[in-house]
Amino acid sequence: MKSREEKLPITSFDAGEVGIFGDVLTREPTRRRPQIGFLALGYFEYWRMYPELEHQVRADLQAASERLAQALPECDLVFPGMVDTLDRAEEAGELFRQAQVAAIVVMAGTYLPDFITMHAINKCASRPMIILFNSQTGNDVNPADDYVATMRNSALIAITQLSGSFRKMKLDYDTVVSEASDLRAYQEIASLLRAGNAVKALRASTYGLIGHVFRGMYDLEFDRSKVKGFLGPEVMTIQAEHLLELWRETSEKDCEQDAEALEKRFKSKNIKSSDVLASLRLGLAMRRLYKKFNLDGLCFLGQHYIEKVCAAPARMGASKLMEEDGFMVSCEGDIGGLVMMDLLYKFTGNQPFQAEWGQFD
Numbered sequence: 187m188k189s190r191e192e193k194l195p196i197t198s199f200d201a202g203e204v205g206i207f208g209d210v211l212t213r214e215p216t217r218r219r220p221q222i223g224f225l226a227l228g229y230f231e232y233w234r235m236y237p238e239l240e241h242q243v244r245a246d247l248q249a250a251s252e253r254l255a256q257a258l259p260e261c262d263l264v265f266p267g268m269v270d271t272l273d274r275a276e277e278a279g280e281l282f283r284q285a286q287v288a289a290i291v292v293m294a295g296t297y298l299p300d301f302i303t304m305h306a307i308n309k310c311a312s313r314p315m316i317i318l319f320n321s322q323t324g325n326d327v328n329p330a331d332d333y334v335a336t337m338r339n340s341a342l343i344a345i346t347q348l349s350g351s352f353r354k355m356k357l358d359y360d361t362v363v364s365e366a367s368d369l370r371a372y373q374e375i376a377s378l379l380r381a382g383n384a385v386k387a388l389r390a391s392t393y394g395l396i397g398h399v400f401r402g403m404y405d406l407e408f409d410r411s412k413v414k415g416f417l418g419p420e421v422m423t424i425q426a427e428h429l430l431e432l433w434r435e436t437s438e439k440d441c442e443q444d445a446e447a448l449e450k451r452f453k454s455k456n457i458k459s460s461d462v463l464a465s466l467r468l469g470l471a472m473r474r475l476y477k478k479f480n481l482d483g484l485c486f487l488g489q490h491y492i493e494k495v496c497a498a499p500a501r502m503g504a505s506k507l508m509e510e511d512g513f514m515v516s517c518e519g520d521i522g523g524l525v526m527m528d529l530l531y532k533f534t535g536n537q538p539f540q541a542e543w544g545q546f547d
Contacts, residue, residue, distance in 0.1 A: 199428075199479065210422075211392075211480040220261040220383045223287035223314065224251050225278060225306055227294040227344060228270035236334045243295035243338060244268050246323065250293055250366060257372040258379065268295065275302045279309025288386060289315035289379055292348065294341035300351045303344070315382045316352070316359040317375055320345040321366040377533075384532035387482075388525070389418035394479060396424050397487025399519030406520050417525050424479065426492060432478070433471035433496055441466035444506070461498070468496045469503015476513060483514045485524050508537055516540070 199207040206212055226247035233240040247268050255263045264285045266278040282290065290307060307316065322339045331339070345361075352359050360378050364371030399406045410421045445462045476484055484507075486492055492500050504515035514531060516524040523540055530538040 214477075214480055215390075220289075220379070221285040221287045222254075222258060222261045222263055222379060223278075223282040223285070223290040224254060224263055224265040225282075225290050225292045225303065226251065226265070226268050227292070227296070227298040227303060227341075228268045229296045229298045230270045232296055232337050233270075236337060239296070239334050239337055240270075242334075246338070246366060247293065247295045250319075250321070253367075253369060253372045254291065254375065257369075257376040261379065261383075269302070269306060270298070272302050272305060275306040276309070279306035282306065282314070283309045283311055286311070287314050289317065289382055291317045291319055291375060291379075292345070293319040293321060294344035296337055297340040297343045300344070300347045303348060304351065313357070315379070316357070317378055318345050318348060318359055318361045319371070319375065320361060320363045321371070323366055325365050380533055384529050385418070387532060388528065391419035391482035391528070392480070393419050393421050393483040393485060393521065393524055394424045394476065394481040395421050395485045395519065395521065396426055396429060396492065397519060400487060403518060403520075406518065406522065408521050413521060413525075419482065419525065419528075421485075421521055422479070422481070424475070426495070428479075429471055429475050429492065430495060432474045433468060436467050436470050436474070438463040438467050440470055462502070464496070464498035465500075465502035466506070468492070468498045468500055469506045472500065472503050472515070473507055473511065473513075476507070483516075483524050483528055485516045485519060485521055487519050488517055514538070 196206045196208045199210040228240065228243045228247070251263065251265045255265075262285075264281060264287055266281045267274075269275050269278045287310065290310075292303060292307075307314075321341060323335075328335070349359065349361065362371050362374050362378070364374075399408070408421075414420055441463050444466050445459060448462060448466075449459065472484065472486075475481075484504075486500055486504075488500050500517070504517070507513045507515055508531075512531065514524055514527045516527060527538040527540065530536075
């Protein structure tokens, strides 16, 4: 039996209305949850000196892994258990490599020589983001601490040694310093990881541009090569006809329930139901457009390009896409603004809002 690709012709998305597009992703890309490695360190030398210490450190690191997992509900935490020997570093590094971790959070339960830690990190096929979590048990130095407590809090030595090694090797890293049970530290780590994941996602994004930058807005003009090379996303020009074709296939009847819900939700003045239906119809066409071309964001020039032809503003439909789909939309050809909106949404999970200041006081 012939496959779908064999039955349909392969054309450019600008040249054909049906078939397989050779220059557009025709299947939605697989969205994989970020994999985050947790490299938890102890030192085999200490266990024979202080037998009770191994159990305590192992429990400290297990509790830390649980706090970190709770702070990262959108990620999968890859925790191979405590690494206290070179063999364990080999096993942990292999697990990180197989999981293709995007980042590794390094936390020391005691001191550990840096070469053992580096062995695990270097097993990764690509260089992951590194966060050194410098922690201790208790907020203050306790004069009553014995040798066991001192060894338990020797993590500072391990992290300091690692940071020095990273600097000499010219490897980037971030640092978080905190008492081990302070939940604020795990939220700080989560914020760093969200930022890293957002930047990584941006590099794999494709934004659709309908129209061009509004005439005279020189501050919004952009170079596609620089956007791709410096910020990450590809900007793909989409002719207005692609949107209009989908708009003609939609009907205001498809939007009646949404229109009724919006009119109940918001107080309005001098707005007719027909205005709301026309705007929602355009928004529905925009949704079908981004799904058809597997876009990660959409930027449009209104007025003649869209709004004159459809007799409806595009902002209401854009707002629905952002609120309901988490799909960012900007106007007037503002690709830089779209990048910022995308990042803010990925950083916070909240809807970004852009406006221009008209007055000051």
